[in-house]
Amino acid sequence: MSGERKPRVGDLIHDEDAGRHGVVTDVRGGAVWVLRPESGPGQWTSHRPERLAVVTPREGMLDRL
Incomplete structure (x- = not known):
């Protein structure tokens, strides 16, 4: 994540440790x-x-629905 913002609630992320995508809930x-x-x-x-x-980012998540 160097130079990028930390994930925020509502963002779709890729968790490198878990090896999967997820949504930040808290x-x-x-x-x-x-x-x-x-x-x-x-x-x-x-x-x-x-x-x-x-x-x-959470702002783009509505486009995924």
Whole structure:
């Protein structure tokens, strides 16, 4: 993520550690990113925002519906 902004709630990201895409649903204390799959149930967390790459910012997510 060098030079890029940290992911924010609503962004579609690629989590390099988990090897999958997800949507940011919460950022707890600025240190824990809560993610859910792009579709379907479940969630996971990431403590390493530098390993989260924004695929589509939240502003562009409406185009994906």
